Amino acid sequence: MSGHSQFSLLTQRRFLPFFIVQALGAFNDNIYRQAIIGLLFYLGVSTEERTLYTNLAPALFILPYFLFSALAGQIAEKLEKQRLIVITTLMEIVIMSLAAIGFLTQNMPVLLIALFCTGLQSTLFGPVKYSVLPSILKPEELTGGNGLVEMGTSISILTGMIAGGMIFALAGSQGPIVAAVAIITLALAGNLAARLIPRVDAGAPDLKIHWNPLRESLAVLRLAKKQKAVRNAILGVSWFWFFGTILTSQLPTYAEVNLGGGSTLYIVALALFSLGTGTGSLLCEKLSGRIVEIGLVPLGAFGMSAFLFDLYFARTGTASVAGLDLAGFLQQPGSVRIVIDLLGIGLFTGFFVVPLFALIQSRSPRSEMSRVFAALNIQNSGFIVLAAGLGLLTQTVLDWSVPQLFLALAIANVVVAVYIFTIVPEFLMRFLSWVMVHTLYRLRVTGVEEHVPDEGPALIVCNHVSYMDALILSATIPRPVRFVMYYRIFNIPVMRWIFTTAKAIPIASPKEDAALMQRAFDEVDAALAEGELVCIFPEGALTRDGQIAAFKSGVEKILARRPVPVVPMALTGMWSSMWSRRDTRLGRMRVPRRFRAQIGVIAAPPVEGTATGAAQLEDKVRALRGSEA
Template sequence: MAHNQFELLGQRRFLPFFLVQSLGAFNDNVYRQAIIGLLFFLGVSVGERTLYTNLAPALFILPYFLFSGIAGQIAEKLEKQRLIRITTAMEIGIMSIAAVGFLLGNMPLLLVALFGTGLQSTLFGPVKYSILPSVLKPEELTGGNGLVEMGTSMSILLGMIFGGLIFVVAGEAGPEAAAAAIVLLAITGNLISRLVPRVEASAPDLKINWNPFPESLKALRLARRQPAVRNAILGISWFWFVGTVLTAQLPAYAELFLGGGNTLYLFCFVLFSVGTGVGSLLCEKLSRRTIEIGLVPLGAIGMTAFCADLYFAQPGPALASGLTVREFVAGGNWRIIADLTGIGLFAGLFIVPLFALVQSRTPREELSRVIAGVNIQNAFFIVLAAMLGVLLQRESLTLAGTTLPLPGLSIPELFLALAIANAAVSVLIFGLVPEFFLRFLAWIYVSLFYRLRIAGVEDNVPDEGPALLVCNHVSYMDPLVISAAVPRPIRFVMYYKIFRIPGMNWVFRAHRAIPIAGAKEDPEVLEAAFAEVQAALAAGELVCIFPEGALTKDGEIAPFKGGVERILAANPVPVVPMALTGLWDSMWSKRDSRLGRLRVPRRLRAAVGLVADPPVPGEAANAASLEARVRELRGDLR
């Protein structure tokens, strides 16, 4: 198991796949930029170049609408390494056709091949993200997705640069150089794909429906089944909307408002791409190797702030023209540089946890089809972004003889409108699923006040299936600390009077906490709690209980009550003993009086710990043995 994301790059279970998907993105962009180079090489008219720039994106994205439903089924039915080999072999054939197009200067043939690259990407898309949960542990998903997003972002950037330079460097031999480059890259990808380890099919008995339209609708329905997954997918598609609107404006923005040309546009794209890559890589560190959806609101806030500031940094046309990158930087435009980098960085923080959440909370046998649904929705948002980006900058539109007024926004005003829309969509998503924002607040609190040390959690908390977590109870913040350390969602059992606190009840409900009462306090609540615990364990979830039944009053561990034995009698699932340390001195324990507890914490970033022991079989566990184990784990630290 990798202890940080970069160790994955030295392991066969991840590295060949990472290289294949990065090479694929690189080659696609080399090809698309080389076509633009060929158009200038052949000296075609401005009208023909404009036709291509409008037709090419449509041809590339059309297969996502037509064939994603079928692609999702194929990715479920076939062994994944085999499918990767098939798609990279397709790439060789498609790029061979494209090579002939370059050599002949045949634009229709190149556009046919471009449609083929879109089809190949459509088939590869579902396996690209569905393979990760099969080869990575849950605590590695965030880091693995961060590497994939970083690799994709940088491959797109480098592919654009490489493809754009082919005809500049090769000169008269440009067509031959472009043809050789794309075929050799495709062959390299296929050779590397043979090193990807075998990953069994998730649904080998699935019967494929070759009618794309009902299957596309089915994929979209699967993607909308769970509220948290549905809204995570909405967030992913919104990421593509924001990225499309922003990057589509950069060429004109660099020329008209920054006073530069193609090199300055490329520099702006570099800033955004590098920012996205860095943000993607930061996710693992910031999330402490868990799937921390609390980073999503942080990403949304950062994207909104930097996108809005891009308007205020340069609201009007540039006074200069023809600036080089060196001249632009020397001119003190650090605010714009920071804005473009910041948008990308926070976009990385936004997108990576969303993909990790979709992967972790979707049944394995449905994941490829759900990813297919994601791709369909992404394609729709990309097309919508392209259309709105054009319409919002026009002052009017004539349809059937009727002239309709339009906003006529400048590019900076479009950035401001995008920031406002981003804030509105974020509020919508976080309102529909409060878990995102609540996790954000919890992440902020734990990161600000504690230095969390974790031991044994990765190895001992099961990656899937039901388990009962038992832990000592020190402070009211115990569930936040445990949630920050465990990558899987947890159902916490909590005292019913706290669960019912006005103003906080909706928080506990959003986290699906289970209220419990003493037998003499409310027998109905007690029985309902045990029934809910049994249902959660039967559904394969993690449930955490504090068998002491209350917060410690003296810092010591109280005797465990018999409720744990009743749970295990009905559901003899594995039991993971856990111990919290360092929280007795916090403001949320019962160390002092109520007034004393309101003091400011003595130390920010106080060291606290969570230690987990190997699971105990449910049949062999009892309250006394579990209490002894937790006491031993905690030791003398309180």
């Protein structure tokens, strides 16, 4: 839209310092955790002792998420967010100083205590990490901003693991010193970046903090279930962590046993998945048209399973060779297919998770958002533990191979996706709408971002050219819209399900159904009273000649009851579509004259509802559309 790039956010102070803070935090955490493993090998501890530490470390890191997420959510709600970020990065400096002592003295208990504290610091930072984005980004920037954050997190985790694992391999006896200096330096850099973040007001400064962890954990979990779409978006994000935990935890064994490589090939496999996830996260803004497009979630879910199914069939058995490096692996038959599968799984994972984060942010009240993300962290940690347990169970008790586990995960992913999309049909509805609009047309949007209010009620008025008008407008307006439409269009097969799921409001003329017309006006008023966007087509019917018909008085009745701002819009290029009345019914069944034709949506500045009428709005829409039908 309008040549915008999400990367422009990286040049702006409202976003860049925050992006740096969260990326450095993820980078430092993973350097620290991998350096601990490197120290164990450097010290030459026994295999049994090393196994104990490597299993204990993740448990210590994740335990604070269970214990303190509810408290963290309340604190993030109550405090000014920039101040809280500075506090958490100061905590990181203290914790990493303790960890540095552990490295210098080669004291594992101290390192594990610091690791628990790192988990505590991450727990406090988690709710503010995502709840701050709606305060510093515009609604149309949420998808792109979340894509950048997910990309930054994926790359930071990957590079942190690589850098942390290389410290003792390259520095040798100087490894403890290098590790200590690195983690303290990164913590200091994060704190400096945090001080550059602009002030972000607290969501609920008068909130009373409750300290009972169990009771408050249950309270925030209940809070997150208030809206069905948000509740199931949270379920989807937790499933993303379950899916990712199982997949990435099996990559070391998969690289060795099934691909015939070693630690280097494992890092390559992890890098492919991470790069795919980062790329998919960045592509979400382009594919969504800068709105919160949850239609990408089903696409992501089924793409994840498709590539994971193919990964299973690409290499079902053990490798016939061993000790391969990257070059040696790429020379093996089927290696390119495996590379594409790992990239594809990551790519569609990005499509899956970024819109879910944006949905949670756009649908949760600002005064509750931090606690909603606290509930998300609690649920995420539970799914991560469950994934680790099931991965261990299937391999030690059921004796599954890694490809068999991948196959089971692909099937489970389809089942979970179908379950989520069945209980919240809005996801599937948006997917069908997205596919239809982006298959048939190329959208050119002008003025929508600037003139549609970011929040609060507003009435949108637009010319009515085709049966696709509501879907096209919903694909371009950043906020959810309630459409008022002629009941015969509302009742078109298949489209009826889409319109019903989108909470469209059917209307009829008083001669056809006076009761339905009155219900429609009552629903419109109720929606505006709730602060929603409502779109009407004041012509009352599809155009029969491509021209704009006179606007009827219904718009004036709506504004008389509730004088909200009115945003005039115009559709262009739709008259030649098979979805208009230009042709006969038989003619409309043909492929459009211009497949992937470019169509336009143009918006004008809002006008006060008390100072306008049907005739004035008609003139504005005519001027917007110009001579193009």
